[in-house]
Amino acid sequence: MGFNIAIDGPAGAGKSTIAKKIAKKLGFIYVDTGAMYRAIGLYLLEKGVNYEDEQQIGRAIQDIQIAISYRDGEQQVMLNGENVSAKIRTEEVGNMASKTSKYPVVREKLLELQRSLASSADVLMDGRDIGTCILPNADLKIFLTADAGVRAKRRYLELTEKGISCNIEDIEKDIIERDRRDTTRAIAPLKKAEDAVEVDTSHMTIDEVVDTIVSMVVSRRG
Ligand code: DC
Secondary structure, eight states, X not given: OOOEEEEEOXXXXXXXXXXXXHHHHHTOEEEEHHHHHHHHHHHHHHHTOOTTOHHHHHHHHTTOOEEEEEETTEEEEEETTEEOTTGGGSHHHHXXXXXXXXXXXXXXXXXXXXXHHHHSSOEEEEESSIIIIIOTTOSEEEEEEOOHHHHHHHHHHHHHHTTOOOOHHHHHHHHXXXXXXXXXXXXXXXXXXXXXXXXXXXXXXXXXXXXXXXXXXXXXXX
């Protein structure tokens, strides 16, 4: 059993940027669970499945294969053997992932994969329910937050840097709606685990957040 770090928090709080840097510094494997929900979201979008039709979703995902591999230390998500790591990064896919991740059939599909990835190595896993459901015994749990306005600005910069044109007000609305969906769903909602440490990144640089969390790991590991 390795050392397990769980990082949860809302969309745009900086989880993946920060988690990747921490994993590199500490030599941990980084597991981005949002990417797995996105792969399912992409599949459902491509198949034209209605996000409100739970039964159809259940049937559609029965035989799909989601797998994770690593290339130059970067997580790759494979959907039925196809590397979809780039395709899943759109707002449309993120919203579909948020809308469909409330269904038990979708969460069950990914649960074992996530737990098995954490079982043998030093792993840093990020998502919404890692500290509360997936790894309740994680050695360190972080709940990463930031104001919605700050998160919208970060997402806007990230997208425009990639050459994707977007509107910051629409992004903020989307983020608020996504938070509402992720925190109010019946199963495994986004919520701070009782024993998680909350880190508000609104007024922190990436390096400050990374250093804060790395020092927590160092002190817990002894
Ligand atoms: O972190 P992200 O934006 O890539 O995640 C996309 C969606 O997937 C998110 O809005 C909710 C869902 N998700 C989830 O329900 N549980 C997780 N552990 C990770 C993501």
